[in-house]
Amino acid sequence: MINPYNDTYFMKRALQEAEAAYEKGEIPIGAVITINNQIIARTHNLTETLNDVTAHAEMQAITSAANYLGGKYLINCTLYVTIEPCQMCAGALFWSQISKIVYGARDEQRGCISLNTKLHPKTVMTGGVMAEEASQLLKRFFIEKRNLN
Amino acid sequence: MINPYNDTYFMKRALQEAEAAYEKGEIPIGAVITINNQIIARTHNLTETLNDVTAHAEMQAITSAANYLGGKYLINCTLYVTIEPCQMCAGALFWSQISKIVYGARDEQRGCISLNTKLHPKTVMTGGVMAEEASQLLKRFFIEKRNLN
Numbered sequence: 001m002i003n004p005y006n007d008t009y010f011m012k013r014a015l016q017e018a019e020a021a022y023e024k025g026e027i028p029i030g031a032v033i034t035i036n037n038q039i040i041a042r043t044h045n046l047t048e049t050l051n052d053v054t055a056h057a058e059m060q061a062i063t064s065a066a067n068y069l070g071g072k073y074l075i076n077c078t079l080y081v082t083i084e085p086c087q088m089c090a091g092a093l094f095w096s097q098i099s100k101i102v103y104g105a106r107d108e109q110r111g112c113i114s115l116n117t118k119l120h121p122k123t124v125m126t127g128g129v130m131a132e133e134a135s136q137l138l139k140r141f142f143i144e145k146r147n148l149n
Numbered sequence: 150m151i152n153p154y155n156d157t158y159f160m161k162r163a164l165q166e167a168e169a170a171y172e173k174g175e176i177p178i179g180a181v182i183t184i185n186n187q188i189i190a191r192t193h194n195l196t197e198t199l200n201d202v203t204a205h206a207e208m209q210a211i212t213s214a215a216n217y218l219g220g221k222y223l224i225n226c227t228l229y230v231t232i233e234p235c236q237m238c239a240g241a242l243f244w245s246q247i248s249k250i251v252y253g254a255r256d257e258q259r260g261c262i263s264l265n266t267k268l269h270p271k272t273v274m275t276g277g278v279m280a281e282e283a284s285q286l287l288k289r290f291f292i293e294k295r296n297l298n
Binding site (some may be wrong): 047051052053054059062063066067070071072073086087088089090091092094095096115116117118 | 196200243
């Protein structure tokens with residue numbers, strides 16, 4: 001039997017969240033957190049709606065998953081996020097001790113890789129899953145925003 | 150006339166917040182945010198109470214100050230925090246474009262200075278204000294915690 005639950009499957013769900021952000025005029029980044037192939041948090045960037053720079057998709061996903069689990073550590077959990085996490089989100093993921101991070105597209109300027117943010121030793125990070133789709137959505141957002149102004 | 154509103158004055162308020170955290174069994178770190186010598190946010194660490202690794206004093210202070218100001222950027226604001234911010238909080242402060250950060254004691258292991266977290270070019274950071282008091286409170290917390298276990 002084919003296992004439908006691979007990284008692409010969950011990244012598609014994260015991309016749906018990014019599209020929901022796009023529809024609200026938010027920078028389109030989405031995230032889901034899974035445990036044992038079950039989604040326990042799905043969130044998207046809400047910094048404009050909430051007037052809050054801390055309302056990145058990943059931050060909300062961490063809070064939401066911890067709430068679901070009834071504990072603050074995300075052991076055995078995987079975060080899928082459409083764009084590489086920033087310093088703040090990678091710093092939060094450090095504290096969460098999450099097991100795995102899968103991102104879509106790189107953020108060369110403000111992502112945690114270029115800025116050398118320290119991840120928890122228990123955390124594995126991989127990327128490039130549906131990177132083109134994640135990146136295209138972001139580009140489309142900024143082009144439309146520029147044309148509106 | 151003597152101006153009572155100096156860094157020590159506001160750091161004392163942040164220390165009162167840290168003491169409130171201590172009383173709740175939280176790692177005792179407190180913060181206030183000011184604008185024009187007026188306190189617009191006062192918060193303390195609530196990671197245990199809220200079961201949420203993102204509930205550091207600084208994160209709550211950023212959200213609270215933005216809420217007060219009705220905008221997400223903390224231009225002309227100063228954060229006073231009893232312990233040097235971690236990567237997550239410094240990353241959030243980057244996004245907030247806060248003008249000034251004043252911390253009490255250093256966190257050599259997990260603070261943003263040792264870990265080289267990027268601050269916003271508009272942000273100035275200084276430290277060492279009531280460092281001994283902030284550091285002693287933290288030490289007392291961990292000694293008592295060790296003795297209880």
